[in-house]
Amino acid sequence: MLNGGRKAEGGGRKPQNEATHGDNTKGWQKDCPLAPLAGYKIKKAELEGIYVDINQLPAGNIPEIALAGRSNVGKSSLINKICNRKNLAKSSSTPGKTRTINYYLINDQWFMVDLPGYGYARVSQKEKARWKKMVEAYIGKREQLRGVIQLLDIRHEPGENDILMKDWLLHLQIPLLIVATKADKLSRGARMKQIAIIRKTLDLPEMPLVFSAQSGDGVEELTAALAELL
Numbered sequence: 478m479l480n481g482g483r484k485a486e487g488g489g490r491k492p493q494n495e496a497t498h499g500d501n502t503k504g505w506q507k508d509c510p511l512a513p514l515a516g517y518k519i520k521k522a523e524l525e526g527i528y529v530d531i532n533q534l535p536a537g538n539i540p541e542i543a544l545a546g547r548s549n550v551g552k553s554s555l556i557n558k559i560c561n562r563k564n565l566a567k568s569s570s571t572p573g574k575t576r577t578i579n580y581y582l583i584n585d586q587w588f589m590v591d592l593p594g595y596g597y598a599r600v601s602q603k604e605k606a607r608w609k610k611m612v613e614a615y616i617g618k619r620e621q622l623r624g625v626i627q628l629l630d631i632r633h634e635p636g637e638n639d640i641l642m643k644d645w646l647l648h649l650q651i652p653l654l655i656v657a658t659k660a661d662k663l664s665r666g667a668r669m670k671q672i673a674i675i676r677k678t679l680d681l682p683e684m685p686l687v688f689s690a691q692s693g694d695g696v697e698e699l700t701a702a703l704a705e706l707l
């Protein structure tokens with residue numbers, strides 16, 4: 478997990494008083510930090526709302542984890558997979574259409590936030606500007622934000638927007654997890670090669686999490702990482 482050099486606890490926007498994994502895990506966490514997280518399960522997921530205006534986002538202090546990435550990178554598919562649901566998040570065959578922020582309430586505890594995808598060529602400058610304003614305002618100001626999952630297609634070298642997004646998140650010291658999606662599309666050898674390219678292009682100190690919504694690779698690791706972010 479990248480966090481701009483910041484220690485995992487303290488600092489940033491993380492509240493000091495909340496234990497989202499249930500009080501019974503507190504003792505565990507002290508002695509063996511990963512033990513309770515490895516078993517974290519998403520048991521309940523529901524669409525909470527679809528927003529076009531960040532001024533209308535839910536009030537209150539429910540923690541949020543946002544998903545960022547290019548259109549078509551596999552955000553909706555990832556949500557469906559880790560929530561074990563077929564059509565919770567609409568996977569669109571016309572990428573770039575949705576410029577909304579979609580909120581999913583997970584385990585009645587936290588929100589997974591599907592941000593509109595960037596970098597889709599066939600939208601107008603005006604649309605792009607609107608996207609930029611909305612996502613910048615969300616990531617820059619949202620107090621409830623605990624971390625961002627940035628998705629990259631494992632087959633492609635990260636683009637300019639991917640690099641800008643990652644640098645910006647680090648700059649803001651927002652905990653960041655990079656996930657390489659669509660792993661099933663490559664052989665094992667090709668995966669390793671692409672992961673090396675992604676690491677180099679984004680200057681990552683660690684491996685991205687390798688994920689496939691088709692095969693289920695990486696689901697448990699990702700779920701544990703989400704729990705850790707909260």
Ligand SMILES: Nc1nc2c(ncn2[C@@H]2O[C@H](COP(=O)(O)OP(=O)(O)O)[C@@H](O)[C@H]2O)c(=O)[nH]1
Pocket residue numbers: 546547548549550551552553554555567568569570572594658659660661662688689690691692
């Ligand atoms: N083979 C494969 N296809 C995927 C995977 N994830 C997404 N896709 C496909 O990629 C396309 C875009 O996925 P979607 O989840 O809608 O991307 P989004 O625009 O980021 O929400 C769809 O046709 C998906 O079926 C994956 O892990 N493996």
Ligand SMILES: [Mg+2]
Pocket residue numbers: 552553554567568569
């Ligand atoms: Mg989507």
